[in-house]
Amino acid sequence: MMKVTKPIRRTFLFLSILALMNFAFVNCGVFDPPKSSSSKDDESSCTMAPVHLRSPTTIDQVTELINALPKPLSIPCLIENLPTPLKVFAVNSNFSAQPAEGADSPRIFIINGKLVLSVVPAGIGKDLLEYGQFINSTESVKAELKFPLEEQIALSQPYDHIKSGSGTSCRFCHTSERSINGFGGEAFASSIMRPSFFQRQTSARLRTLAQNCDKANDPYRCEMLNSVFVRGRAQDADLP
Ligand code: HEC
Numbered sequence: 001m002m003k004v005t006k007p008i009r010r011t012f013l014f015l016s017i018l019a020l021m022n023f024a025f026v027n028c029g030v031f032d033p034p035k036s037s038s039s040k041d042d043e044s045s046c047t048m049a050p051v052h053l054r055s056p057t058t059i060d061q062v063t064e065l066i067n068a069l070p071k072p073l074s075i076p077c078l079i080e081n082l083p084t085p086l087k088v089f090a091v092n093s094n095f096s097a098q099p100a101e102g103a104d105s106p107r108i109f110i111i112n113g114k115l116v117l118s119v120v121p122a123g124i125g126k127d128l129l130e131y132g133q134f135i136n137s138t139e140s141v142k143a144e145l146k147f148p149l150e151e152q153i154a155l156s157q158p159y160d161h162i163k164s165g166s167g168t169s170c171r172f173c174h175t176s177e178r179s180i181n182g183f184g185g186e187a188f189a190s191s192i193m194r195p196s197f198f199q200r201q202t203s204a205r206l207r208t209l210a211q212n213c214d215k216a217n218d219p220y221r222c223e224m225l226n227s228v229f230v231r232g233r234a235q236d237a238d239l240p
Pocket residue numbers: 091093094095096097098107116117118130131132133140142143144162168169170171172173174191192193194195196
């Protein structure tokens with residue numbers, strides 16, 4: 001039998017340690033490539049606008065962002081161009097021009113500075129973006145667009161879309177309406193109506209719902225919930 005000399009024993013020991021370290025590292029994932037998104041829900045197929053356009057705080061800046069994006073443009077792709085984590089207040093309220101379809105398809109307010117965008121994943125208002133620019137603690141200027149958008153829009157379009165008689169169709173609920181200057185169209189300010197805390201739906205629950213959404217049977221609703229709660233990483237916040 002070959003005599004195991006001291007240097008050979010040392011080399012053997014050294015190699016064993018190396019092998020052990022390698023095993024440990026591989027199994028701890030130290031050398032693993034960074035984990036890419038765990039599910040398809042994390043991946044966006046939307047085009048991103050130049051970064052300086054992606055944080056609109058006025059109605060007219062939303063129009064600039066919209067016009068920088070390819071058409072047709074869906075509401076989820078517009079949402080994905082907003083700064084994350086999104087700040088949201090989701091509410092199961094059905095008394096508005098954009099009613100929730102229930103606790104699992106709530107009306108979702110997305111807040112960016114003084115701008116509040118409202119969307120719903122299902123129901124009669126699902127193709128509408130309703131929004132308001134807060135000008136003080138009691139009044140906001142109102143706007144609305146119907147999606148998907150097929151072409152560029154005029155600065156005046158979000159204001160024109162809600163025109164009714166000498167004001168807007170919103171005034172039946174948002175009272176004390178008055179005409180106001182300094183906006184990209186014929187604009188009206190009216191009373192702010194705030195969502196109720198009692199009807200609030202948490203982002204944590206809606207994120208789980210989005211992750212388990214049945215895409216085959218409910219594609220639009222799933223897409224909307226995913227853009228807000230998964231890709232948008234929404235967190236609960238309050239209106240300004
Ligand atoms: C039937 C009543 C009703 C009508 C009509 C209505 N809203 Fe509202 N709106 C509400 C209620 C109620 C809230 C508070 C949130 C909730 O419970 O849905 C609200 C809140 C809002 C908000 C967030 C806070 C604020 O006041 O700025 C915006 C933006 C908004 N509505 C836009 C509109 C626009 C745009 C129109 C017109 C196209 C409109 N709403 C018409 C009932 C209405």
